[in-house]
Amino acid sequence: MNYHTISDLVAESIEGSLVTAAFFSTFSFEPDFFELEIMPLLLSQKSEQGQATYQPALSTNDAIRWQQLERLMAQRHFDISVVYDPTVYRCERSPRLEVAYHGYSPRKGCQHAKLITMVLESPDEDVSDKAVLFGTGSFNLTRAGWWDNIECGHFVKLTDEWAPNNLCTSILEALTFYQQVTANRDIALEKVIAAIDALPKSADEEQIEFYFGRGDKSFSDFISQQREYTELEVVSPYFSESGENNEISHFLNQFESRRILLPIDPRDDSRAKVSEDIYKELKVQGVQWCGWRNNVTQKLKEKEIPRELHAKVYRMSALEGIDLFIGSVNFSYKAFKENIEAGFLIKNCGQDKLLADKSIIASFFDDIQGEKHGDIVNEHGGLPVLNLSYCWKEKTLTINSVLDWQHSIKLMNDANEELASIQKLNNSAQPQVSLMTERLEQHLKNTSLVIAISFDHEQQEVRRELILSQQNVFARPSVLPPLSLTDLLGIFRGMSTSKVLQITEHYAKLSELALMYSSNEDLSDQLQAESQNFFSEFSEINSAFYHLNMTLSQARQENDQRTLDYYLLGKQPDSLHGALHLLTTEQKHSQDIDPVIRYLSLVSIQGTLEQLGEFGGDLATLVRVEISQLEKSNQLQLTDGKDDPAYNAKFFTWFKREFLNSAQFETSGEKA
Template identity: 25%
Template sequence: MSNLPRSVLSEHFLERMKGRRLVSAVFTTFRFEPGFFEAEVLPVFFDIALSHAPAIKLVQLEEALVSLPGSIAVYYDAHGLVAEGGTAKLDTRRIPIRHPTGIFHPKNVLALVEDVEPGPDGKHGRTLLCACASANLTRAGWWENVEAAHVEEIAEGAHSPLRTSLLRYLDALVAAAEGRRVNDELRATHRAIRDLREFLRGTTQRQETFADVRILPSFHAGEASLPDFLEDATGKLLRGLCLEVISPYFDEGGESAPLKELLTRFAPRETRVFLPRNDRGEALCSEPLFTWLSELPEVSWGTLPSDLLRLGKSEEARQRTVHAKVYRFFEPKRRGREFIFVGSPNLTTAAFRLTGRGGNWETGFLVEVTSESRPDWWLETETRRPPVFSPREETEGAATDGGTQLMLRYHWDTQAAFAFWADATPSPSLSVRHGGVSLLELSSLAPRTWVPLAVEQAQRLETTLHSTSLLEVVGEGPQPGFLLVQEEGMFKRPTLLLDLSAADILRYWALLTVEQRAAFIEARANITGDDDPLITRLAPLPVEATLFDRFAGIFHAFECLDKHVRDALAQKRSREADYRLFGKKYDSLGSLLERVLKDSRAGKGERVDHYVVTLCAKQLLRELGRTAPEYWAEHRDDVRALEAQLVEAAPLREALASGNTEMPAFLDWFERWFIQRAEALPEEEQS
C-alpha cells in the first residue's frame, strides 16, 4: 500500500507563508466556530510571536489586523454556527450565506499574500494561495479530524487556468450574501473579495489544449454536477482507471445514486469506498447500503491505516473522525496517470447536484498528480460486516432546525443598528436574547430590507457586543436560532484589553515592527478575572523618567505616528489610518488625548508635558488636513471630535500662563512657531 500524503493543515499554511505576509483573505465554511477561528486559525497567517494567554493573544492579533493592507472575510452557512466555540471579537467580516436548495458547503482559503522582501524592481511580489479542503473552520476540522486539502498558487500576472472560475465564484459569493445581482458598487462593499478580484483581473486565462502533457488544475465552483465537471475537465481520460472514494456521508436508503453515476460514467476497473466508523466501531451508513455496495461487481468497502485514525501515538488513543472528501482515479502499481479531486462534496445526491438545479453548494480542485513512484491503493479492503449500523445525515451537528433568517448589523462608527429579514415574506414577531435575557423585541420586519433599529435598541446591542456577538433568536421556529452580529466601523470599537498611560502610548507609537509591538503589549497587559488571575508573561515595567516622558520622546513619537498614517494613506490602507487617528484602541490619538486630560484633572504628571502633547496633536491635525484633504473631508465628524478634545485641553495653557505676567505673550509666540512645521534646509546650506 502506498504512503498517504500526510500533513497538518496549519503547518502546511505556515510553510506556505514563510517569507510572505498577508494582504487580504476570504474563508468559506459550512460550520463556523468564530472564537476558534480568531484564536487558532488566523495566527497561522501572521508571522509574529503571540502570547499563550488568550486575552493578550487577541490584543496582539487586533494590532496585526490594524496593519493589514486589506481585509479578512468569512462566508459561512447561516445554520452552521457553533456557539460553543466562543464569540467573535476581531475586525473580520462574518457574512452568513443561505443556499436556497441545500447547504452552503464550500471550505476554501483564498489568501492574497506578498513577499516580505522586495524584488529587483523594488516591488513586493504578490501571490494568491487557493485552497480547497474538507475542513470546516472549527476545532474538529483544524485539529482533530482526518481531513484533506489541496493548495494552488497563482503568481502575480500569471497565465492561470483558474482565473475565470475563481472570478465567477467570488461574484457568486457576493450575490448570495446580498440576495441580488452583482455590480461594481456591490462588489466594493465586500472589500476582501474586491482585493482578490483586482489581483485576478491582472492575470490571464490559460485554456486547456490537446498539446498539454498534463491536465491543468481545475476549480469546481459548484455550478455543474460533480460528474459533469470531472468529465468536462478530463474528457475520456478517467474511463477504465481504478477509483477510490473517501467520504464520511452517504444518502439515506439502500442505494447510492452518486456512486452509480460514477460507475456508469467512468466505468472504473475496480472501486473501493471508505467505510466510516465511529469510535465504538459502528458503521456510519445504513445496513441496506452496506449490503448493496458489497454485492456490486468490482466494488468493495475499504479502510484507512489504523495509525492515521488514532488521535495520538498510543494504541489506546481515541479514534479520529474521518471527514475528508477525496475522489481518486489511478492505475495501481503502474506508471500512469493519477487524478485526484479534493474538496467539500460528500458521496450524496445533494453534493453531486444530481437533481438538476437543486443541491448543495460545493467546491473542489481536480489535479493530476505526478510521482516517480508507482501509485498504490490508499484503502485496504474491508470484508468484515459491522455488527452495528448508525447512519447519519450530512447536516449532522448543524443548527439546521434552529437557524434563523434574521441578520443584525451594528456600526461602531455611527452607533446605528439594522435588522434584515432574509425570507421572501414578512417576519413573525421575534425576540433576540443573550443568556436567556431579552435584548431586542422586534415586530414584523419587511422582507429583504435593512430596517434601522431604534436608538435605545442600538444602545442595548452595543452594550451586549462588548461581551459577545453571538445571540439567540426566539419566535421563528420550534427551536431558538443563533446569529452572529455583523460589526462595521470596528476602528471605533473600544479596545479589547489595554488601558495604557500617556507615556506608554507615546512609546508604543515609536516602536518600529509588529514583533516589537506584540512584545510591548504582552509586557504591559495586566489582566485580572476569574479565569486568569494574572497572565502577564513579564513583570510590569518600572515607571521612570525616560526620553519618552520628556520633550524629545514626545516629538519622536508623534513623528512616528505621522509617518505611520502618511504611509498607510499613500499605500491605500485607510483603515489603518482610521485606527491610529480616530479609533477607540489603546494607542489611538483620541485615546492619548483622553488619557492626558484625565491625568491633568487628577494632578498626575507634568503640566508642561501635557501641554506639549496637545500642541503636537494640533500640529499633526493641521498638517494632515493640509496634505490629505480628501481623507480629512471623509472624516469631518471624527476630526471635529479630536478638535473638541483639544478645546477641552485649553485649561492646560491657562494653568501654565497663570502667575507670570510674561508667560501669555511667550506662549503666543511659542505656539505660533511650534505649530508650523519646519522645512529642511537646502543641501548646499546643510554644512
C-alpha cells in the first residue's frame, strides 16, 4: 500500500493528460470544497509546445479563485457531474461552476459508493488515443475525505492496450446504474460510458475484481464466492448497530482468525470510537480487537497531526495467497446488504499484515453516529429529491429526476419569494414549469441553492433545500467590472492562459464580490481605480479582431457551438456583449475612451458579426444603433473641415468598408 492524500493520488494519476469528461459519486458532499480545490486538478492546461500540461496558478482568495475557474472552464469546456446523497450533504457556500449536481437517495440505505472516473486525452494533437481513469475507495468529496482523514482508494487506467473485459463490464454496470438515476440526461456519464465502450477489450484480469452493490447482492456473498479464506483483518471506522445480526455473523464464520482494528480516538488514546456493546458482542463471536502494526503506525503519523480514521479495508488470507478489498464498505449490515457501495478486490497482492498480533482494550467507549457513515435507519420520507438545471442560454428549467409526486412544487428564495412552480411530477411526462425568469436569474447570479416547498398526502407542508445546477453560465451576467479596452483586445489576440488569469484576478479584486468574501487580502486603494491605458494605434484593433475572427471561423468550421455562443451570446467581460457594454456611450467608463478608438472598435464588432452572418440578432441591432449615434454626434471630427452631413455619411460608409477589409489581414508587419 502506498500513502498519499487522495488529492495527491488523483493529481498523480492524471498528470500529463487533459480531462475531457468526469463523473464523481459520493456520500457526504461539500460543493464549495469540490469546486475550489478538486476542480483545479481537472483543469490542467496545454503547454505552449502542445505536448505537455501544467497546472495554472490560482488565487488563494476564494471569490477570485471562483472567477478564475469560470474563465478556465470557458476556455476549455468539458462535462462534469456529481451524484451525492442529499440527506447528509453540507453546503456552507453555494456552488457557482457549470457542474451537473444530482442528489440521490435509494428507498433503503443510502448512496454510499465513492467513484471517480475521467476520460483522459493526450495534449499532443498527433496522439488520438483516449484513456479512462477509474477509482473507488472510502473518500467523500469533502475536505476531510481528500485532505485530512486516513482514507484508502485504488485506481485503474483503462487504455487501448489494457481494458480487461471483466473490469469494463462491471464498471459499465455501475455507471449505467447512475445514468438511470440521472434520468439518462447526464452528458458526462454518456461520454465516460462511450469512451469505455470504444476501447478494445483485452482478456479478463484475474488479479482484480470490481464490486458494486446496490442492495441486489450481499458483500458477504461476494467475498464468499472468491475462495476459502482462513484469516481476516478489518479496518473500518463504523460497525453494525448490533454485533449479533445474522449478516455479520455469516461473514465472520467464513474465517478461522478474525482481527479488527480497534479505532482509537486520535486525540485521546484511552478512548475507542465504538460502542462498548458492539465491542463485547463481536468479541464473543471470536473477534480479536487489535491496533496497527508499528510500521503502519509510523506511516500514518508522519505529520504528527491527529487524523480521523475513515478507510475501509479487508485483508483476507487463503492458502493460495492474500487478497485485499479496498472500498466504501463499513463493517455493518446496511453496508453489506442495503447501501449502494463499491470497491476493488485485489487478489494475490502480497500485502503485509496491517494489524498487530496482540489484543488491545480501551478505558472508554463512544457511540458513533451511524448516519455519518451511511447507516441510515429509516426509509426516507417527505419531499423527494429534485435534480434541477437552469440553462442561461435557453432560459429553461429542466427536471432531471425519475419520480412521482402528486402535488405542485414551488421553488423559493430565502426571502420567501417564488422563483418557479412545477406541476405534479409523473414519470411518463415532463411536467409544466412556470418561471419568474427575472427573479430566478437574479437569485442564481448569487447562489445555486433554492428551497423547494410542497405538500404531502396528508396536506402537511414539506420542504427541502436543493442545489440547482446551472448550464451555459457564459450567458450569466458577470460579477466582474468591464475590462479596459487594452485587456479586452489583448484577450481577443490570444493572450496566454496565465495572463488571462492575472487579469481576472485584478478585476475580481475590484468587484464587490471579492470585497464581500475576502477576509485576509489587503485590497489597496490602488486597486480600486481602474487604470486608463488605451491603444492609440489602429493596427492593434485590427490585429485583435483578426485573431478573434479566426477563432470564430474555426469554431464554425468545427461545429464548436459552445465557443460561438460564448462570444455571441455570452455576458462575460470578454464576450462581444461585454465589449459593447464597455464601449456604449451611456456607460461612464466609455467616456474616457477616445471616440475614434471607440468607433473603430464598434465597427470591428459589426464586421465580426457580418462575417459570421449574424445580421439580425439583438447584438447586431445594438451595435448598429451605437455606431449611428456616434456618427451623428459631434465627437468624431473630420480633418478636412467639411461640415456637410451628406458628405460625412458618405465618408463613414467608405471608411467602414475599407477598415473592415483591412481587418481581414494581419497588420503591424505580421503575416497576411
